[in-house]
Amino acid sequence: MKIGFIINPVAGMGGKVGLKGTDNLAELAARLGGEPVSLIRAKQALQSIEKEDDMFFLTCSGKMGESVLKKTRFKFEVIYKAPEKTSAEDTKKVAIKILELGCDLLLFSGGDGTAGDIVSVIDKKIPVLGIPAGVKIFSPVFCITPKECGRIVSTFTETSLREVLDIDEEAYRKNELNIRIQGEAIVPVSPAVQSGKATSSSVDAKIDIAERIIDDYLAHGKDVLYIIGPGTTTMEVKNKFCIDGTLLGVDAVRNSKLVKKDASEKHLLEALQEFDGKVAIIVSPIGSQGFIFGRGNQQISPMVIRRADEIIVIASPDKLEFTPSLHVDTGDHELDNRLRGYMKVLSGYHDFKMMEVV
DSSP states (O other), X not given: OEEEEEEOXXXXXXXXXXXXXXXXXXXXXXXXXXXXXXXXXXXHHHHTOOOGGGOEEEEESGGGTHHHHTTSSOEEEEEEOOOSSOOHHHHHHHHHHHHHHOOSEEEEEEOHHHHHHHHHHHTTSSOEEEEEOSSOOOSTTBXXXXXXXXXXXXXXXXXXXXXEEEEOHHHHTTTOOOEEEEEEEEEEOOTTBOOOOBOOOOHHHHHHHHHHHHHHHHHHOXXXXXXXXXXXXXXXXXXXXXXXXXXXXXXXXXTTEEEESSOOHHHHHHHHHTOOSEEEEEEOOOBTXXXXXXXXXXXXXXXXXXXXXXXXXXXXHHHHHTOOSBEEOOSOHHHHHHHOEEEEEEOSSSOEEEEEEO
């Protein structure tokens, strides 16, 4: 089996620092303390591939592939010399070379932007599979976790056509969610490939959920630090707290006052260091995909999650109708395993649903 292998070295750097993406912002992300995650996630995926003797990789030099493959037992050939500072054009050029040389699969580590760059030049000629490493991962061409990618590469036999999505990052940073279809890709068929993002419009249920959160807070009678994730459902909670919160960012709230708006991981850890009371994290799963951690809210990192006394998952009934299970992909396998199992999801003022985190 011949596999094309591409890593976007800067993918995901903007997540924990609250940039909501890394497109054209890699240097800023680095200055804010963002660290590369795509190489680590690519290595995790490769380590999960079982049929090592049957695979040969075509890749790029350095951080775009070679440096990770060198740490494995796979045979590979460098077909593209990557510059020190890579760009979307490098991704496109190597994808074209992989297409010309012929491969059974193009495996890449990145986010929606990387997926869009690849499909723009290969045009459904070969199957692709994404290792989730970006900040925004809406497209249904990515595995649920890097480990699942390895298993899919080892076992897939069927493919299907999936849409590749991306968002306008400039609008995203202004609390506007503009999703664009970048093209279509042939993707391995597997339950471990994530679904596309679904939207929910159940306004009344969201208001009821927010009212229940506030009433529980008032009844608690104690000092609580709330870390509230992005989304329209969580935005209703922020509105009920009467704070100027962000629709697509993470906000920290204490005593109905905004501690930090659009917080990064660093901001959240600083707030936690100054607070020794109860900490509650409020998140809503991405529709259909079911992710509660690891997609679009990387600011709520493993260190932040471990400090929480309570994790409150909220979702309207119509969102849950198309979300069969919940998922976590924090990058910390021990924490992910601890979070798996059954979790109560608040879906109305008096309504809960038990859902499995898988």
